[in-house]
Amino acid sequence: MVLELQKRLGEAIRAVILKNYALELANVPLETPPDLHFGEVASPVAFELARKLRKAPRLIAQEIVTGLGAVEGFAGFEVAGAGYINARLDRAAAARNIAAVDTERVRLVPRRLMGQPHALVEHTSINPNKAAHIGHLRNAILGDTFVRLLRADGYKVDVQNYIDNTGVQVADIVVALKHLELDAIPGINVRDQHTLPAIKKRIEYHEQESRKHPDNRELLIDYVCWRLYAQVNVWYMALETTEQDQAKVAERKRIRLDTLHEIEKGNNEIAEVAELISTAVLRHHLETMLRLGIEYDFLPRESEILHLKFWEAARQKLEQSGVLYQVTQGKNAGCWVMKRPGSEASTEETDDDAKVIVRSNGTVTYVGKDIAYHLWKFGLLGRDFGYRPFFRYAGHACWISTEHGEADHPHFGGATAIYNVIDARQSDPQANVIQALRGMGHAAAADHYTHFSYEMVALTPRCAEELGYNISDEDKKRPYIEISGRKGFGVKADDLIDKLIAATRAEVDARQTGRDETERQKIAEQIAIGALRYFMLKYTRNSVIAFDFKDALSFEGETGPYIQYAVVRIRNIFRKGATTPEAALAGFAKQTGQQVSESASQRSTAAAHDGFSQYLSGEENEDIWALWLRAGRFSLVLEQSIAASEPAFLAKHAFQLAQEFNNFYHKHRILTEEDPERKIFLLATAAVVVRELVQALNLLGIESPEAM
RNA sequence: GCGCCCGUAGCUCAGCUGGAUAGAGCGACUGACUACGAAUCAGUAGGCCGGGAGUUCGAAUCUCUCCGGGCGCACCA
Numbered sequence: 001m002v003l004e005l006q007k008r009l010g011e012a013i014r015a016v017i018l019k020n021y022a023l024e025l026a027n028v029p030l031e032t033p034p035d036l037h038f039g040e041v042a043s044p045v046a047f048e049l050a051r052k053l054r055k056a057p058r059l060i061a062q063e064i065v066t067g068l069g070a071v072e073g074f075a076g077f078e079v080a081g082a083g084y085i086n087a088r089l090d091r092a093a094a095a096r097n098i099a100a101v102d103t104e105r106v107r108l109v110p111r112r113l114m115g116q117p118h119a120l121v122e123h124t125s126i127n128p129n130k131a132a133h134i135g136h137l138r139n140a141i142l143g144d145t146f147v148r149l150l151r152a153d154g155y156k157v158d159v160q161n162y163i164d165n166t167g168v169q170v171a172d173i174v175v176a177l178k179h180l181e182l183d184a185i186p187g188i189n190v191r192d193q194h195t196l197p198a199i200k201k202r203i204e205y206h207e208q209e210s211r212k213h214p215d216n217r218e219l220l221i222d223y224v225c226w227r228l229y230a231q232v233n234v235w236y237m238a239l240e241t242t243e244q245d246q247a248k249v250a251e252r253k254r255i256r257l258d259t260l261h262e263i264e265k266g267n268n269e270i271a272e273v274a275e276l277i278s279t280a281v282l283r284h285h286l287e288t289m290l291r292l293g294i295e296y297d298f299l300p301r302e303s304e305i306l307h308l309k310f311w312e313a314a315r316q317k318l319e320q321s322g323v324l325y326q327v328t329q330g331k332n333a334g335c336w337v338m339k340r341p342g343s344e345a346s347t348e349e350t351d352d353d354a355k356v357i358v359r360s361n362g363t364v365t366y367v368g369k370d371i372a373y374h375l376w377k378f379g380l381l382g383r384d385f386g387y388r389p390f391f392r393y394a395g396h397a398c399w400i401s402t403e404h405g406e407a408d409h410p411h412f413g414g415a416t417a418i419y420n421v422i423d424a425r426q427s428d429p430q431a432n433v434i435q436a437l438r439g440m441g442h443a444a445a446a447d448h449y450t451h452f453s454y455e456m457v458a459l460t461p462r463c464a465e466e467l468g469y470n471i472s473d474e475d476k477k478r479p480y481i482e483i484s485g486r487k488g489f490g491v492k493a494d495d496l497i498d499k500l501i502a503a504t505r506a507e508v509d510a511r512q513t514g515r516d517e518t519e520r521q522k523i524a525e526q527i528a529i530g531a532l533r534y535f536m537l538k539y540t541r542n543s544v545i546a547f548d549f550k551d552a553l554s555f556e557g558e559t560g561p562y563i564q565y566a567v568v569r570i571r572n573i574f575r576k577g578a579t580t581p582e583a584a585l586a587g588f589a590k591q592t593g594q595q596v597s598e599s600a601s602q603r604s605t606a607a608a609h610d611g612f613s614q615y616l617s618g619e620e621n622e623d624i625w626a627l628w629l630r631a632g633r634f635s636l637v638l639e640q641s642i643a644a645s646e647p648a649f650l651a652k653h654a655f656q657l658a659q660e661f662n663n664f665y666h667k668h669r670i671l672t673e674e675d676p677e678r679k680i681f682l683l684a685t686a687a688v689v690v691r692e693l694v695q696a697l698n699l700l701g702i703e704s705p706e707a708m
Numbered sequence: 709g710c711g712c713c714c715g716u717a718g719c720u721c722a723g724c725u726g727g728a729u730a731g732a733g734c735g736a737c738u739g740a741c742u743a744c745g746a747a748u749c750a751g752u753a754g755g756c757c758g759g760g761a762g763u764u765c766g767a768a769u770c771u772c773u774c775c776g777g778g779c780g781c782a783c784c785a
Binding site (some may be wrong): 027029031033034035038042043045047050051057079080082083084164166167168169257260278322331332334335337340342356357358359360361363365375423424425426427428453455456458478479481504507511527538539540542543544545546548550551554555556557558559561562564565566568569570572573575576577595607641643644647649652655656658662663665666667669670671672686707708 | 711712713764765782
């Protein structure tokens, strides 16, 4: 609503400027004034023109206002301050439009005319070797929310979760299973605990036991791996005091490397263990994310990128385009390298600053594989994965890559725009891939490659102490401490979710005594997830979240439950009033509709005769109008959110709308309102707000409970 | 050494392409449940927007510089 009006005003001002001064402006600056006294939309364009025209800004503003005349949807324009052009909306008309908004319309129409854009969003991408932690939650929640925003804006979106199942992190767990003393498990003899059948049995044991005791998360395979991962990292370091120990350390590091190479090669016992463990852990990651309403379409795995020789296909193209070249001298002698972003390719012989893609022993580095993978994403590789279904969701299946897949499968890759949700620490490697694409002449692909970067989630020293970790005096002084899977230092995702649900459940039990067990549990889960998702979304991407249970477990103030509570309140109003938002909006439309037809013949006095406009103007009604106006800003916020890749904008919008509603709720009593026409108006106000809140929450992945 | 990010109220953060009196939440202190449920609302206190210089009619926002904090910069993956 507001978005359309802004665009219309911008065009109108542009036309006037072109006509009056023969100046072509690319875009007219428009902003929201700090106070409704200044109108609903303002433009400081006169300041900009003042220099070019050598004229006082106030005079220019006046000339533009005169030139504008009447613009549909606006009640008038005025010049204020040193030269602002302030626009006032036709409030009654705006309210009519806002009330009539069809939420389905959000799937914007113009996109279809240009052909639906196809985006590929990759998020989560947790190494399948340990339980997910709160840092991974931020990634997945940001990514999932962005997917929802894109879909609301009419994009076709494929959601991918990249699985690095052949990396050192998985190798570390295999090493642990093959070489460490493991927990005693019934049916496994200590002597052959490291054999393949025993490891298989161990994984199966955890699958069965964790199903039998769903409350005991420590039985879950991903939790078991969390501990093993920390243990094996201690094991690698051994006791580095004596020479014998140093030899031992070297030996263990060698075991690690050998294990990694076996996994990469495939078709052997080590690789089989890796496959078992990474698949089992992956499945639990999907379960954990599903608790938050997060689903995926496709899981490309590194093992297939290796076995299907993606790199070999990419290498040819890289060499042909000259992006990849060999150096013969310097520290990179014998390597195939690529110039770094921002640097010049130096001589062909020595290039110490270049990025190594192929090592002197002929093996490819991580960046090389990543370039190949991204060529596939844009459909530029000329090679594809095999596919088979892996995980079943309520509405669709999630597919996984495989060497020889099913004949009948959906098509992934070949997107026009990609978004990689990866933390800020990886901006260098991401830049390398973009650099390669550009160097190969794929400028369009490089331009539509977005590193959706975000800062990490760390723990406050206080939180770390609460969890029982020993922290140094040095760390205590820091604002936050980085999470480390290697050290087993962090808050696991499922633990946090459990804690949140326990806290909300206690509240719900106290409040909802009339409801049964399953209902209360459902409400508690909706609130807990709402709290968690909002918590991860309210910070803008490049601010580090210093995690603290006090903040994360809060349900008051700027939180998800605060917004959910506003929805519940509105629903209660309609329940008590024995009506529905739909009915209220229909009643409102009927009344205003009559006003429209009446006023058609006498346009000039239409506003004065519109029964509802009296409730939208005047000092005492400014807050109500502000509420309508904010409700009408949704598409504007959605557009900004997508353009900036910043879901936090929408989160803030939802909170502010809920806040303004709560204020309205305390000031005006709806059901006891005696003036029937005003009552219809107030009900319509609540109906518009609940519609917008539910929609915004939906896009944030937050459900709206029936009660709380 | 090079690159990126951050520095705004006691704490945690917003502040959109430069614009009109710098905003929230938490915490502190006052008040408001016989009401559409208080997971709420109203109010008070609290800010040389890290320091300095520059560009501009105009800077929390852009540029430079300094200070403080964080993270990257391997033939590891």
